[in-house]
Amino acid sequence: MMANAQVPVAAIGPFGDSPVQVACPNCHQTVVSKVEHSSGLLTYLFCGGLFLCGFVLGCCLIPFCVDRLKNAQHTCPTCKTLLGVYKRL
């Protein structure tokens, strides 16, 4: 393990909704992660829940537009390495 006194070492994770400063394990730079949201299990559960509650078909697609219900993928903006994923479940 190499210690770098100048750069505050950001622990990998916990990842959340927002970009976090991490040391990329691939290009060894301290970067601010790029966050992309993808539909996760909770999105589908939420969709199913809405459907069961009697919402019309259109409404049950709403969760797919809500980033808060999605997994957040953190990637390195420099080398595109996947740094971590924040999962809802």
Ligand SMILES: [Zn+2]
């Ligand atoms: Zn990188």
